[in-house]
Amino acid sequence: MSDETRGGAGTREAAPEELSCEESLALVYEYLDGELPQDWNDAVRRHVEKCRLCYPYFDFERMFLDYVHEAGQGTARASPELERRIRDLISGESEA
Amino acid sequence: MTNGMNQASESGDDRRRDFESEALPHLDALYGLALRLTAGDEARSEDLVQDAVLKAWRSWDRFAIGTNCRAWLMTILRNTFINQYRRDSSRPHPVDFDEISEGPGAGRLYDADPEGRVFDRLVNEHVVSAIQELPDEFRVPIVLADIEGLGYQEVAYTLGIPVGTVKSRLFRGRKRLQTRLHRFAEEMGYLP
Numbered sequence: 001m002s003d004e005t006r007g008g009a010g011t012r013e014a015a016p017e018e019l020s021c022e023e024s025l026a027l028v029y030e031y032l033d034g035e036l037p038q039d040w041n042d043a044v045r046r047h048v049e050k051c052r053l054c055y056p057y058f059d060f061e062r063m064f065l066d067y068v069h070e071a072g073q074g075t076a077r078a079s080p081e082l083e084r085r086i087r088d089l090i091s092g093e094s095e096a
Numbered sequence: 097m098t099n100g101m102n103q104a105s106e107s108g109d110d111r112r113r114d115f116e117s118e119a120l121p122h123l124d125a126l127y128g129l130a131l132r133l134t135a136g137d138e139a140r141s142e143d144l145v146q147d148a149v150l151k152a153w154r155s156w157d158r159f160a161i162g163t164n165c166r167a168w169l170m171t172i173l174r175n176t177f178i179n180q181y182r183r184d185s186s187r188p189h190p191v192d193f194d195e196i197s198e199g200p201g202a203g204r205l206y207d208a209d210p211e212g213r214v215f216d217r218l219v220n221e222h223v224v225s226a227i228q229e230l231p232d233e234f235r236v237p238i239v240l241a242d243i244e245g246l247g248y249q250e251v252a253y254t255l256g257i258p259v260g261t262v263k264s265r266l267f268r269g270r271k272r273l274q275t276r277l278h279r280f281a282e283e284m285g286y287l288p
Contacts (some may be wrong), residue, residue, distance in 0.1 A: 029267060033241070035248050056210050063212035064205075064274065065242060071220040072227060072243040076131050078123040082142050086123070086149050087116065087271045093153065 015043040023047075023052050028061050115156050118165045119149060125166060126173050133177045134241045135228040144180075148173035170244070178254055181232070205278040208287050217286045218277060227277040234269030237262055242270075 024047045030036050031044045048054045130141035240246045251260045281287050
């Protein structure tokens with residue numbers, strides 16, 4: 001796990017007690033994606049909760065990710081022809 | 097007669113009926129995922145769904161009833177897509193996507209609308225088309241992570257790229273999406 005590109009808990013040094021805005025902003029997505037090791041996650045949370053500059057930005061990015069997740073699901077329906085074709089292929093294969 | 101996990105002693109008809117009743121209800125979900133992965137290519141998405149369901153049918157004996165059939169099918173479809181995608185993209189691409197900067201437009205949506213009110217006003221079609229407009233290199237990780245909910249490691253494993261690349265593609269892709277949504281919002285007069 002020494003390969004830096006693997007990321008995750010094994011590769012980062014222990015989180016400092018205090019993070020700067022810059023350090024927190026650099027971790028915004030890893031934090032919101034739940035990809036940070038616990039100590040870094042806690043350090044970012046401590047900073048963001050008390051920082052009036054970072055708090056609204058993190059909140060905005062969280063809304064953005066929620067929006068992409070919800071809206072991106074789409075409402076597409078498979079056509080009846082596709083279903084019929086698949087059923088035909090399956091019965092063709094079961095008889096073979 | 098198979099001795100797999102799945103109702104080894106069933107007749108062929110029962111086996112087929114089981115498969116159809118477990119798997120076919122997920123066709124819409126599979127088709128939706130295929131559309132997202134192919135940037136809305138309907139014919140290619142139908143082929144992808146068909147290939148994935150047939151693969152699932154051929155390995156139905158290895159599927160354990162009671163486990164999550166939808167997740168199993170989605171994984172098969174994802175892998176089917178990725179295999180084609182890797183084959184198609186094995187030739188070197190003229191653009192190195194990891195070198196592209198997002199430019200001065202990035203971050204403007206937050207500056208224009210820090211409270212994110214625009215997310216209540218844009219309709220789903222806006223984000224769907226903004227995602228479709230992304231180059232594959234950004235779109236596929238975003239679909240896998242942000243819509244399908246895969247973790248960084250899973251995305252990296254699925255795409256055969258390092259976790260650091262997943263992070264930077266997600267970052268750049270998300271900034272591009274925000275830039276595009278910003279433009280939609282401006283066009284629609286949605287910005288505060």
